[in-house]
Amino acid sequence: TTTRQFEFNIEWKKVTRLCHTKPLLTVNGEYPGPTIAVHEGDNVEVKVTNRVSMNTTIHWHGIRQLRSAWADGPAYITQCPIRGGQSYTYNFTVIDQRGTLLWHAHYGWQRASLYGAFIIYPRMPYPFSVPIQSEVPIIFGEWWNGDVDAVENEMMLYGGGPNSSDAYTINGLPGPLYPCSKKDTFIQTVERGKTYLFRIINAALNDELFFAIANHTLTVVEADAVYTKPFTTRAIMVAPGQTTNVLVTANQVPDSSGMFVMAAKPYVTAVFPFDNSTTAGFLKYKSTSTEKIEAPTLPTNLAFHNLPEMKDTVYATTFSKMLRSLASPEYPCNVPKKIDKRVITTVSLNLQDCPANKTCKGALDKRFFASMNNQSFVRPFKSVLESHYKNLTNVEYSTDFPEKPPTAFDYTGIDPLTGNMNTEFGTKLLVVPYGTNMEIVLQGTSFLNRENHPIHVHGHNFFVVGSGFGNFDVAKDPAKYNLVDPPERNTVPVPTGGWAAIRIKADNPGVWFIHCHLEEHTSWGLAMVFIVKNGVGQSQSLLPPPKDLPLC
Numbered sequence: 180t181t182t183r184q185f186e187f188n189i190e191w192k193k194v195t196r197l198c199h200t201k202p203l204l205t206v207n208g209e210y211p212g213p214t215i216a217v218h219e220g221d222n223v224e225v226k227v228t229n230r231v232s233m234n235t236t237i238h239w240h241g242i243r244q245l246r247s248a249w250a251d252g253p254a255y256i257t258q259c260p261i262r263g264g265q266s267y268t269y270n271f272t273v274i275d276q277r278g279t280l281l282w283h284a285h286y287g288w289q290r291a292s293l294y295g296a297f298i299i300y301p302r303m304p305y306p307f308s309v310p311i312q313s314e315v316p317i318i319f320g321e322w323w324n325g326d327v328d329a330v331e332n333e334m335m336l337y338g339g340g341p342n343s344s345d346a347y348t349i350n351g352l353p354g355p356l357y358p359c360s361k362k363d364t365f366i367q368t369v370e371r372g373k374t375y376l377f378r379i380i381n382a383a384l385n386d387e388l389f390f391a392i393a394n395h396t397l398t399v400v401e402a403d404a405v406y407t408k409p410f411t412t413r414a415i416m417v418a419p420g421q422t423t424n425v426l427v428t429a430n431q432v433p434d435s436s437g438m439f440v441m442a443a444k445p446y447v448t449a450v451f452p453f454d455n456s457t458t459a460g461f462l463k464y465k466s467t468s469t470e471k472i473e474a475p476t477l478p479t480n481l482a483f484h485n486l487p488e489m490k491d492t493v494y495a496t497t498f499s500k501m502l503r504s505l506a507s508p509e510y511p512c513n514v515p516k517k518i519d520k521r522v523i524t525t526v527s528l529n530l531q532d533c534p535a536n537k538t539c540k541g542a543l544d545k546r547f548f549a550s551m552n553n554q555s556f557v558r559p560f561k562s563v564l565e566s567h568y569k570n571l572t573n574v575e576y577s578t579d580f581p582e583k584p585p586t587a588f589d590y591t592g593i594d595p596l597t598g599n600m601n602t603e604f605g606t607k608l609l610v611v612p613y614g615t616n617m618e619i620v621l622q623g624t625s626f627l628n629r630e631n632h633p634i635h636v637h638g639h640n641f642f643v644v645g646s647g648f649g650n651f652d653v654a655k656d657p658a659k660y661n662l663v664d665p666p667e668r669n670t671v672p673v674p675t676g677g678w679a680a681i682r683i684k685a686d687n688p689g690v691w692f693i694h695c696h697l698e699e700h701t702s703w704g705l706a707m708v709f710i711v712k713n714g715v716g717q718s719q720s721l722l723p724p725p726k727d728l729p730l731c
């Protein structure tokens with residue numbers, strides 16, 4: 180095994196976008212952060228040194244962390260934060276995984292600027308039929324002129340929709356549709372006739388995005404670092420935490436500018452004010468003139484970008500359903516055919532009474548919270564993994580997460596005033612034996628503000644065996660599951676006003692966070708934790724904690 184070592188210094192750096200200069204939290208002064216590139220099978224050591232005064236942690240999103248839960252990163256779930264002046268070395272092995280993932284801070288809303296690509300080169304050659312000229316990482320993020328922590332704090336106190344970001348970015352660059360940003364535009368040079376592998380990552384805090392390139396099609400070959408059956412589309416939908424690899428062939432004839440616009444804008448059905456702006460960059464054909472663009476010409480009609488409309492749920496859900504595992508002899512699809520346990524959980528937004536003497540921004544002078552089965556997750560103050568490993572009895576959690584919605588549930592026709600709106604606040608966990616074949620049905624609700632929730636599971640990939648609109652029907656829907664080639668992912672978009680069923684083989688002992696990857700919803704409590712107990716013998720047991728594990 181090769182060990183690859185990286186050093187991440189968390190430090191402030193002044194960055195200017197949209198003519199606003201502000202200090203950003205960065206890794207090694209870079210925004211976005213550095214790319215980690217390793218090979219399948221490598222051992223990875225990242226020494227994170229916190230050179231700022233606030234706490235931090237880093238999460239390697241989508242890395243299985245087999246037996247190495249200590250290196251997973253979510254604050255208070257698998258570790259206590261790295262405090263100012265401290266270091267912690269994340270140490271893990273990349274086992275049987277290949278493709279594009281991301282890393283990001285997992286403390287508060289620090290992902291706003293602490294994120295980067297995590298690329299795993301495969302042992303075997305790419306299973307694509309065309310040669311790849313080069314690889315192009317495309318990471319979406321957001322730029323906020325204001326202070327992101329203040330936005331989170333206000334949201335928690337008064338519970339309105341968050342103040343939205345001021346721009347979306349491609350590789351940290353907003354692009355020419357925003358004020359003062361023409362020079363901050365991502366441009367990818369291509370050669371006519373060649374094919375490129377775009378590694379597309381959505382690291383944004385709060386927005387699912389559509390992405391397209393004018394006049395070009397995208398051939399999807401991988402999602403969440405698992406190969407898919409290739410299919411061609413005019414646009415992709417990528418939720419926060421998701422990654423999608425596409426092949427792009429430069430097979431068009433450019434005009435005299437030599438440029439084709441690429442663009443991303445949100446897929447949002449919520450009624451609250453969101454940043455609905457568009458980030459753009461360019462594909463620049465090499466054979467044409469080379470003068471640099473001062474004022475790139477942009478089409479005025481956004482349909483030209485191949486982009487769907489902002490609320491196009493049909494496009495978003497049809498796209499998700501197109502994804503299929505490769506399910507080849509080299510890359511089989513190991514979906515559990517039988518299950519030991521089915522958990523049905525709502526994923527919803529709820530209303531809570533406004534704190535006394537405050538005015539809240541939510542409907543009816545209440546504030547928003549979020550929940551799974553009406554449990555609004557309260558983050559503990561000690562690491563759950565540490566408490567679990569040490570068998571501590573004096574803990575801040577209980578192991579009775581409800582496995583069904585608390586009341587008969589009908590997603591249609593719930594009146595937000597009289598319906599079951601009130602969440603319980605608490606830290607209830609689900610505990611399963613090693614090797615449990617578990618199905619989780621994620622049921623969106625219409626209580627409030629229906630929207631698509633990208634649910635992320637730590638420490639495991641899962642198979643999306645079914646999804647649909649309306650209520651999940653336990654008598655009928657399982658018969659329609661795809662148990663042949665369902666997509667294997669780490670983050671699933673639960674359709675607006677609908678459900679998604681995922682199957683997980685719980686074969687990774689440890690403590691694992693499940694949450695909505697829209698950061699505002701995680702803050703509001705749309706999260707839970709499951710514990711996978713040790714199995715038999717060392718190979719089915721969690722490793723002991725590293726010596727430098729931060730303590731609370």
Ligand code: C2O
Pocket residue numbers: 238240253283285420635637692694696
């Ligand atoms: Cu990418 Cu728990 O997060």
